[in-house]
Amino acid sequence: MAAAEDDAFLYGNGVGKPSGAMVSPASITVPRKTAxxxxxxxxxxxIAQAKLGGALIWAASQSILPQLLTMKDEAGNxxxxxxxxxxxxxxxxGYPIRFKENAPILGATGDxxxxxxxxxxxKDGSGIFIQASEHPLFKQNKQSSSLWNVDGKPWVNGPFEMETVIRCLRLLN
Structure with a gap:
């Protein structure tokens, strides 16, 4: 459940799921040097677009691992x-990184x-629960159930100025 929520909080389109940070009008796209x-x-x-500090975290596709594992700075580190x-x-x-199975693949916006x-x-709903129907389908050994409900959305609707905090940054191919 936690992985599904994380994916929805980042990449959800808001239709029957949370509105993800990636679709927020507050996100900033940084052009990539090479596709x-x-x-x-x-x-x-x-990093240059973000105000350092806060709760910054990287989310990455597993498909970028080969490039990330061999990436070096100018000093060769x-x-x-x-x-x-x-x-x-x-x-x-310096910021934590988490790899997401359902993140866009290398080369796509959001990798x-x-x-x-x-x-x-x-907004967490009422928590985990299972509810079975008592309607006629129940007598046919069929039931509907709900497991949990949650919603989320970006707090801001536009980028902050550099003096304040930038919320979500992504590379654009």
Whole structure:
């Protein structure tokens, strides 16, 4: 459930699910230097648009791992050292990174996202519950059930000025 919620909070279209941060009018798109290639200057360009601090976190497609694992800064230092024993978690230039199975693949907008989810509103419903119908279909050994409900949407409807906090940044191919 947590993975499905995370995906919806980032990529949801708002139709029967949360409105994701990626579709927010407050998100900022940073052009990529080369199509289908994430470079160190691209990552730096994303960070340069954000106010440092806050609750910044990277969300990334697993398809970018080959590029990320070999990416170096100008001094030749690897910029991503994952904790392989803990599901490839780690930090990218100091901010936590989480890989998402359902994120757009390498080359698509949203394959690497830097966002501050502190500006994303989440409304949890009544929690996990199972409810079975007592209607005629129940007598036919059929039932409908609900498991949980949640909603979310970006708190702001436009980008903040640089003096304040930028919410969601993404690379554009």
């Amino acid at each position: 289908n290639l994430i470079t160190y200057p691209d990552v730096v360009a994303l 690897l910029i991503f050292q994952p904790n392989v024993a803990d599901k490839m978690t780690g930090t990218l230039l 690497l996202v830097l966002g501050d989810m502190g500006y994303y509103l989440i």
